[in-house]
Amino acid sequence: MGDDLASAPWWRDAVIYQLYIQSFADGNADGIGDIAGLRSRIGYLASLGIDAIWITPWFRSPLRDAGYDVSDYRAIHPRYGSVGEARELIDECHAAGIRVILDIVPNHTSSDHPWFVEALRSTAGSPERARYHFRAGRDAGQSPPNDWLSVFGGPAWTRVVDADGRPAEWYLHLFDSSQPDLNWDSEDVRSEFEDVLRFWFDLGVDGFRIDVATALVKAPGLPDLGYPDGAFLADLTRADHPHRDRDEVHEIYRSWRKLADSYDPPRMFAAEAWLDDPDRLSRYVRPDELHTTLNLYYLKSAWTAESMRRAIDASIAATSCVGAPTTWALSNHDVERVVTRYGREDTRRRPGVSGPELGPVDEQLGRRRARAAALLTLALPGSAYIYQGDELGLADAHVPEHARRDPIWIRSGGRRWGRDGARVPLPWTPDGGSFGFGDDGAWLPQPPGWGTHAVSAQARDDTSFLELHRSALRLRRTHPALGGTSEVNWCEAPREDVLVFTRDPGFGCVVNFGPTAAPIPLDGRVLLSSDRETTDREVPPHGAVWLDLRPAGRA
Missing domain, CATH: 3.20.20.80 (Glycosidases)
Structure with missing residues (x-):
């Protein structure tokens, strides 16, 4: 670090x-x-x-x-x-x-959380149920309180059964029925x-x-x-x-x-x-x-x-x-x-x-x-x-x-x-x-x-995904333009399927989204490439390069 x-x-x-x-x-x-x-x-x-x-x-x-x-x-x-x-x-x-x-x-909590277990044992309107969203249903209690859906599929409401075995209130769960939503007004x-x-x-x-x-x-x-x-x-x-x-x-x-x-x-x-x-x-x-x-x-x-x-x-x-x-x-x-x-x-x-x-x-x-x-x-x-x-x-x-x-x-x-x-x-x-x-x-x-x-x-295979990430993270730590919050400066690209930008001091990035090689429009030395076939002149198809834009011989 x-x-x-x-x-x-x-x-x-x-x-x-x-x-x-x-x-x-x-x-x-x-x-x-x-x-x-x-x-x-x-x-x-x-x-x-x-x-x-x-x-x-x-x-x-x-x-x-x-x-x-x-x-x-x-x-x-x-x-x-x-x-x-x-x-x-x-x-x-x-x-x-x-x-x-x-x-x-x-x-939300789990339905196994002690609070929800207490809520199920409690009555409508109780402080225990006020920690969640319990509501009476529509249509004499037969339908959910509203039309909300669960992110995981189906209604966002499940009906509970009272101690006497009769269906009663519904509780809200925007996700699974085992994940009752908490009431943040509590x-x-x-x-x-x-x-x-x-x-x-x-x-x-x-x-x-x-x-x-x-x-x-x-x-x-x-x-x-x-x-x-x-x-x-x-x-x-x-x-x-x-x-x-x-x-x-x-x-x-x-x-x-x-x-x-x-x-x-x-x-x-x-x-x-x-x-x-x-x-x-x-x-x-x-x-x-x-x-x-x-x-x-x-x-x-x-x-x-x-x-x-x-x-x-x-x-x-x-x-x-x-x-x-x-x-x-x-x-x-x-x-x-x-x-x-x-x-x-x-x-x-x-x-x-x-x-x-x-x-x-x-x-x-x-x-x-x-x-x-x-x-x-x-x-x-x-x-x-x-x-x-x-x-x-x-x-x-x-x-x-x-x-x-x-x-x-x-x-x-x-x-x-x-x-x-x-x-x-x-x-x-x-x-x-x-x-x-x-x-x-x-x-x-x-x-x-x-x-x-x-x-x-x-590990130790210079062409691998892992070593690409290790190399990129090393450069991110050591290059003065990377990390930090210096601006992205967009540059003219050679084609519409290419992105080119620089960051100060002396860093360039070229990304080729296309299926054919693209010329590198910046004057610099390739620091890192997503493809081992890269030269200082072209970015390979579906590839990207990092460039050091500092003049040769400059520290």
Whole structure:
């Protein structure tokens, strides 16, 4: 890490590695990733050159949605380890120059959470039920209270049964029925989450990624949404949306920011905010609110010069107007891996969708584009996220139907493939029962040939995905133009399918989105290329280069 751990603000230009804990490394041979496995791979993370890790939820949970259904926010699920092990992990990461970000889930709890268990045992109108959204149904109680739909499919309401066995009120769940939405009008809810944040900050956690950050506050009266044309999800950017991006949510985050700033050094927050409107997005990162938002506009853009430039310009404009850094990511645990998406004819991201309905995948093409996309992303100002396995060039794995775990697959009756393909455990070695993930076997089946992409198979191979990322991250730390927040200066491109920009001092990036080689229009020396066939004169098809624009002989 380029600065001391006590200095700030590190998060403005950090490279953050998203670690899907159950699929990273297995330390106890049960086929599931855990803290022990993670600790055994800190050396790998340090050698990659990242600044921080973001760990997906490790809290106690029935794991119906991969830990995003939390039953105890102050405990760690026993299959991952213990709070004591977490403290040791945090200390070891800090010693290696790596900060630790956890995933907080404030929109909903698990239905196994003690609060919800108490609510089910209580009566309508009770304080216990006021922590959630319980309502009487329509049509004499027979129909849900409104027309809202679950993100995972079906109604966003489930009816409960009273102690006497009669159907009674309904409760809201924007996700699975095992994930009841919390009522953030409740003071119990607000004080509880501030206490949870303190618990982990006191243990040394450096920050939190906030799951579904826009959804906490619901409109008074929970009015109908009115889904247009039978669409599965209404436009999340529509004005006065009843359960997304409510103005009142900002009060919550101003309170959280005060709490984070009370620590020395201050802690940080990154918001998951699925918003296309730059003005609405920028409100989450005003100086007294959250520090960064995950840039989902960039992530879901098509792999074309026009689309990517539009996303880059809009993203920088949205955050710079409030003095916040921009973040960049190509994939995460909720979407198709970048190799798979960029190997399709249509490279736009679609929510919760994967599989053959999107068309065939040319993985060779996808990998060429993914290598170029990595260089584009890491050349931009602000911070960047790398989803585990993207540095290995992994594509989505085909998971047999009988092995799929995603509630999207389950709730859709198999109509939507869900996200399991992007969550298959990493390969560390070319062979073995789980390709080095653990001793034998993995919680999601790894496909034949998975070891081809293993860490040990790619290490020290200058042409590999892994070494491309290591080289890019080394240069990002040492080149004076990279990292930081210096501007992107767009230059004239030789063709419409090429992007060219510079950053001061003395850095250039050329990205060729087309199927034929393109001339490099800048005067400089190639520092790094996504393709080993590159010369100082041309960018290969579906390729990218970094250039040192400083004159020869200049220090």
